[in-house]
Amino acid sequence: MKLLLTCLTAVFLSLSVAAQDPGSAMPNAIFYNRDNSPFSTYNIPKGKKSLIIFFDATCEHCQKVVAQISKRTKELKNVNIYMISQDEYRSIDYFMTNFGKPLLQQKNVKVVQDRDHVFIMAFHPKQYPAIYLYGQDKNLVFTSSNQNDVPKFFKLINP
Template sequence: MKYLFTCFTALLFTLTAAAQAPETIPGAAMPNAIFYNRDNTPFSTYSIPTGKQSLIIFFDATCGHCQKVVAQMSKRVKELDKVNIYLVSQDEYRSIDYFTSNFGKPLLAKKNTKVVQDRDHVFIMAFHPKQYPALYLYGPDKKLKYASSNEKDVNKFFKLINP
């Protein structure tokens, strides 16, 4: 009986470790996914350039936590000059526009910000977010540096972006 319990415990720990999404492990490569620009042209994560950090923010327009995080980022927009910012949502552009104009207007004014729609709902399968909002910071080599869904971690992103 003791042997069976030990085997079960070992199996449980193995499955738990294997269940962690590789996309959320630091050092993991950025997943390939296709989103859509406003004009319905595809935008692939493959086309995100190397050589500069990239911050991907997955949000839902009606999510209060998402609104808070993007508003916090917008207040510190000058600190985000060294990073490309990608706002990704499964919402319709009408909702995306409302969200960005009310909570992320300063971000939209930056040339390094891009807003795309995940109309095929591939983000969740590719990036494995735990909840909204999901933030992913990739290094210049497109390897994951940090990921979080906690609105209290916004300062951690700024420390990693501006060491």
């Protein structure tokens, strides 16, 4: 009985974890560059807004969102963009080439792999795509998984 109660408590606590609240600090997490070198969110600089997009290469909503965002790259020149996926680089490359090609040509865009599957535990996304906008202080400004919220991000990036 004690084991059952412990298990139920653990399940309840894990289900009660919510997505980040606006104003919360960017979590520290380590992802990997193409050359397998680590990239930490700790290294994301302050002083510039950061847009983090967590995607799955086979997700239709992710494809639509990234295609929408990539059509407006000129409006994103003052924000650092981090594209993060748990997929293999082969799938990430296909996704970016087909849905985010204009983003690949931007110096302020970094594509990294979450091969250790730490994003979900650190950022608590509700579904794909998960988009997070952090302010210059690395505190959360807005987050959404709704493809209809893309214009809201642009309003917050370019007030």
